[in-house]
Amino acid sequence: MKKSLGALSLIYPAPVWVIGTYDKxxxxxxxxxxxxxxxxxxxxxxxxxxxxxxxxxNNIMERQAFTVNVPKSVNAS
Ligand SMILES: Cc1cc2nc3c(=O)[nH]c(=O)nc-3n(C[C@H](O)[C@H](O)[C@H](O)COP(=O)(O)O)c2cc1C
Structure with a gap:
């Protein structure tokens, strides 16, 4: 059954990235x-x-760089 959640900042499915940075x-x-x-x-x-x-x-603002890592889904074979 369809159910309204109201106005929320949600999108499903959402990506999950692991963002890598270095500090100063x-x-x-x-x-x-x-x-x-x-x-x-x-x-x-x-x-x-x-x-x-x-x-x-703060790391990104400082170093102007980051990496994007896409973890394997627990549902992926
Ligand atoms: C599934 C998940 C998604 C998240 N997405 C975001 C996001 O999009 N933006 C954000 O600022 N924090 C997000 N967070 C919170 C950060 O991952 C968390 O505060 C983290 O400790 C920040 O690490 P840092 O302070 O070393 O940068 C998310 C956490 C989880 C568990």
Whole structure:
């Protein structure tokens, strides 16, 4: 049966990416991100949405670089 959830910031299924960064001292960090996706093909680009409180946010602003890692789904064979 269809059920309304109201106005929520939810999309299902959501991607789960692990975003890798380095801080200013070269220390590696990883963060799980669901608010992300491809945002352009020319040029190829992805977008992620991060709270400013995330260590990852500050690392990206500092170093202008991050990696996108797609973990294997638990349902994948
Ligand atoms: C499934 C899942 C998805 C998440 N997606 C986001 C996201 O899109 N943006 C965000 O700012 N935090 C997201 N978070 C929270 C961060 O992963 C979490 O706060 C993490 O500890 C941040 O790490 P950092 O402070 O080292 O960057 C998500 C957490 C989980 C478990």
């Amino acid at each position: 001292d070269g220390r590696a960090d990883a963060a799980t991100v669901a608010w992300g996706g491809i945002c352009s093909s020319k040029p190829p680009a992805v977008a992620i949405s991060l709270r400013k409180s995330r260590y990852t946010y």
